[in-house]
Amino acid sequence: MRKSISIQTLYHSVNGNAPEMDSKVFAKIIRYMDKEITDHELDFLFKAFDADGSGQISYPEFAKVEIFFLLNFFKRKLFNFIGFRG
Ligand SMILES: [Ca+2]
Numbered sequence: 001m002r003k004s005i006s007i008q009t010l011y012h013s014v015n016g017n018a019p020e021m022d023s024k025v026f027a028k029i030i031r032y033m034d035k036e037i038t039d040h041e042l043d044f045l046f047k048a049f050d051a052d053g054s055g056q057i058s059y060p061e062f063a064k065v066e067i068f069f070l071l072n073f074f075k076r077k078l079f080n081f082i083g084f085r086g
């Protein structure tokens with residue numbers, strides 16, 4: 001389950017000690033990958049991850065969303081972003 005460990009590492013690395021990820025942290029990650037993304041697209045993505053509509057993205061929500069393939073595609077860039085060398 002190397003993939004899961006990597007995703008977990010990513011989530012906690014960008015989110016620090018916060019129990020859940022807010023929209024500002026989420027936007028920071030996505031904007032790093034796609035500088036052209038619009039506020040509307042960011043909002044759409046955030047809602048896609050925030051399955052329970054709480055306004056925060058928990059790790060289980062972050063990990064299970066199928067759209068995560070997008071993040072996985074950019075994983076190398078993300079790991080560079082957080083300074084992870086795996
Ligand atoms: Ca949530």
